Amino acid sequence: MSLSKRIIKETQRLAEDAVPGISAVPHDDNLRYFDVTIDGPSQSPYEGGVFKAELFLPDDYPMTPPKIRFLTRIYHPNIDRLGRICLDVLKSNWSPALQIRTILLSIQALLGAPNPDDPLANDVAQAWKQDEQAAIQTAREWTEKHAKP
Amino acid sequence: MKFGHVFKETLRNEGFPSDWVNSAISYSQLKKCINRLASELAQVGLDPATLGTLLKQVEDYNASTQKDDDDRDRPFEYILSGDDSPSLPKEQRKPFHPKLLFYVDEKTGEVHSAKLAEDTRSKLQMLAVATGVSQLRVFEEPDNHSMGSEESTETRSPPNELNTVNGIRKRPGFRTVEIPLTSDTEFFATLTNQLSGLEALQEKEEKRMHAQIEELGKQVAHLTDPERRNNKKLVPVWRQIFQIYVESSIFFGTTERDHEAHDADKAGERFLEFSDKIAKEGLVDKFKKAENVNALNAFMHINREILQGLRFGEINHVAMLKILKKFDKQTALGVKSTVPTYIVFPEFSSHLAKAVCASVSSQIITHVPLLDDYSCPMCMELKWRPVRLRCGHVFCIRCLIVMQTNKQHRCPLCRELTVVDANAGNLDLELAEFLKRWFPDEVKAKQKYNELMAGVDQYGEVYKEKCSVM
Numbered sequence: 001m002s003l004s005k006r007i008i009k010e011t012q013r014l015a016e017d018a019v020p021g022i023s024a025v026p027h028d029d030n031l032r033y034f035d036v037t038i039d040g041p042s043q044s045p046y047e048g049g050v051f052k053a054e055l056f057l058p059d060d061y062p063m064t065p066p067k068i069r070f071l072t073r074i075y076h077p078n079i080d081r082l083g084r085i086c087l088d089v090l091k092s093n094w095s096p097a098l099q100i101r102t103i104l105l106s107i108q109a110l111l112g113a114p115n116p117d118d119p120l121a122n123d124v125a126q127a128w129k130q131d132e133q134a135a136i137q138t139a140r141e142w143t144e145k146h147a148k149p
Numbered sequence: 150m151k152f153g154h155v156f157k158e159t160l161r162n163e164g165f166p167s168d169w170v171n172s173a174i175s176y177s178q179l180k181k182c183i184n185r186l187a188s189e190l191a192q193v194g195l196d197p198a199t200l201g202t203l204l205k206q207v208e209d210y211n212a213s214t215q216k217d218d219d220d221r222d223r224p225f226e227y228i229l230s231g232d233d234s235p236s237l238p239k240e241q242r243k244p245f246h247p248k249l250l251f252y253v254d255e256k257t258g259e260v261h262s263a264k265l266a267e268d269t270r271s272k273l274q275m276l277a278v279a280t281g282v283s284q285l286r287v288f289e290e291p292d293n294h295s296m297g298s299e300e301s302t303e304t305r306s307p308p309n310e311l312n313t314v315n316g317i318r319k320r321p322g323f324r325t326v327e328i329p330l331t332s333d334t335e336f337f338a339t340l341t342n343q344l345s346g347l348e349a350l351q352e353k354e355e356k357r358m359h360a361q362i363e364e365l366g367k368q369v370a371h372l373t374d375p376e377r378r379n380n381k382k383l384v385p386v387w388r389q390i391f392q393i394y395v396e397s398s399i400f401f402g403t404t405e406r407d408h409e410a411h412d413a414d415k416a417g418e419r420f421l422e423f424s425d426k427i428a429k430e431g432l433v434d435k436f437k438k439a440e441n442v443n444a445l446n447a448f449m450h451i452n453r454e455i456l457q458g459l460r461f462g463e464i465n466h467v468a469m470l471k472i473l474k475k476f477d478k479q480t481a482l483g484v485k486s487t488v489p490t491y492i493v494f495p496e497f498s499s500h501l502a503k504a505v506c507a508s509v510s511s512q513i514i515t516h517v518p519l520l521d522d523y524s525c526p527m528c529m530e531l532k533w534r535p536v537r538l539r540c541g542h543v544f545c546i547r548c549l550i551v552m553q554t555n556k557q558h559r560c561p562l563c564r565e566l567t568v569v570d571a572n573a574g575n576l577d578l579e580l581a582e583f584l585k586r587w588f589p590d591e592v593k594a595k596q597k598y599n600e601l602m603a604g605v606d607q608y609g610e611v612y613k614e615k616c617s618v619m
């Protein structure tokens with residue numbers, strides 16, 4: 001299937017008008033598949049970490065949202081062991097007017113504001129609710145261990 | 150190289166019009182004022198080293214005890230002017246009337262230093278005596294509201310209350326003594342004069358350029374009028390030029406990382422990139438007729454003028470800051486930080502460039518609608534044929550069909566339930582006419598694509614394969 005004008009435009013803008021702390025580069029042999037990195041937001045336990053993710057645009061994009069998954073291990077109540085993300089705009093709240101850049105921004109924001117009441121990783125959310133300070137400390141350690149280049 | 154020299158060279162070599170050069174800050178004239186002022190001060194024993202020492206004594210004391218609550222510890226003050234607020238229109242602003250004031254104890258004649266430690270005070274007193282401050286032929290401040298310097302001779306101010314007259318603080322038990330100086334008044338009069346000259350020049354230039362832009366705007370409108378048959382091939386060329394122009398964001402950044410007004414260097418760089426790109430695309434060669442080439446030249450010329458205005462404003466601003474720095478170096482009066490609160494430097498960058506750029510886009514570029522402003526928010530192609538939903542948002546008909554088939558009932562932009570009940574009645578015929586007139590090629594291509602996809606909807610993917618063979 002040929003690449004839509006929309007995907008071409010989005011890819012161009014991602015390169016030319018990059019969002020600080022976020023990169024998304026398409027594969028040479030599959031322009032629907034992107035290597036993504038997201039810098040951990042400052043003042044969060046992920047600060048200083050660079051988190052890798054993969055992003056794929058399904059055939060019916062933008063009718064359906066991009067599929068995205070963290071590759072770097074991360075201790076976060078809304079991201080599970082497989083790197084899957086629990087974020088409303090990636091599911092029920094997706095709108096075809098949203099774009100790759102807006103989605104990545106939402107994910108970066110999610111790193112800055114974990115939401116243990118809407119968990120994907122149940123054990124992490126549990127730990128987060130029981131002892132937030134300890135959980136944050138663990139998140140920091142994981143960042144140090146897995147997300148430092 | 151000395152700045153005065155660099156400034157002169159820049160004014161000469163940058164190709165500024167002669168009336169600009171004549172309105173530039175006259176650095177050397179102001180420098181002479183400073184030299185005269187320095188010798189006036191030296192005559193009364195206040196060379197910069199002495200003034201500096203006096204000032205530093207006080208500052209050191211304040212810093213050591215963190216008691217820098219106000220400047221009442223200062224033995225002297227240099228007041229630029231009481232009521233020249235920059236918020237007033239410039240006709241109402243009074244010229245600068247700077248005063249160098251010392252505070253001297255009424256009875257002892259000591260320099261004011263109420264909160265100073267005994268030994269600091271005596272040092273100050275020694276300094277004052279040593280440099281002849283106490284033997285100065287001094288004037289007392291008049292108590293009336295007149296600012297005329299002729300009257301400011303032998304009247305006495307009431308010593309028993311702390312109040313303010315003409316912005317000058319009166320202190321109980323102290324006489325305010327003004328050191329008679331004339332070159333500083335001259336300096337500031339010259340400077341303000343030149344600044345208002347620059348402001349007037351800017352206003353004049355802005356008017357002139359607006360007229361030029363309006364004229365060119367009319368020309369471009371004529372050259373790109375889609376009703377004229379000869380223009381058919383030219384509209385896309387102009388569109389491409391303006392598209393590149395907008396994307397070059399020459400004078401103002403438009404990206405996440407760069408969203409500020411550019412300085413002359415950066416804008417110049419961007420302008421070069423813009424011209425290079427146009428050259429590389431061979432767009433000028435596509436203009437067969439001279440009238441198009443001339444219009445493009447006029448457009449480039451206007452941009453070069455904005456650039457020059459930026460550059461001129463910048464070097465004058467630098468010249469002003471440099472001369473104030475020199476003033477302080479030779480007098481230790483600390484005006485570099487106080488003057489900018491009294492005067493507004495006429496910024497070519499923020500006034501001229503902004504205003505002129507705005508009219509470039511509203512008067513010239515606007516004549517050629519750009520594709521980005523008429524692309525569908527979903528497929529990002531031309532929104533053909535345009536369907537206006539009840540919420541007011543417009544999509545191409547293909548995307549509407551895709552949304553309806555996928556049960557996307559809500560508008561992707563506002564999430565209103567306006568997709569579900571849209572039908573042929575929602576076609577925006579007026580916009581359709583407009584798109585057909587301005588984007589005939591894009592309309593054709595999109596029409597073909599839409600028809601192809603409708604076929605696919607009906608007969609499946611195999612339809613596409615068959616079609617592409619034909």
Ligand SMILES: [Zn+2]
Nearest residue numbers: 525528545548
């Ligand atoms: Zn569309």
Ligand SMILES: [Zn+2]
Nearest residue numbers: 540542560563
């Ligand atoms: Zn809407």
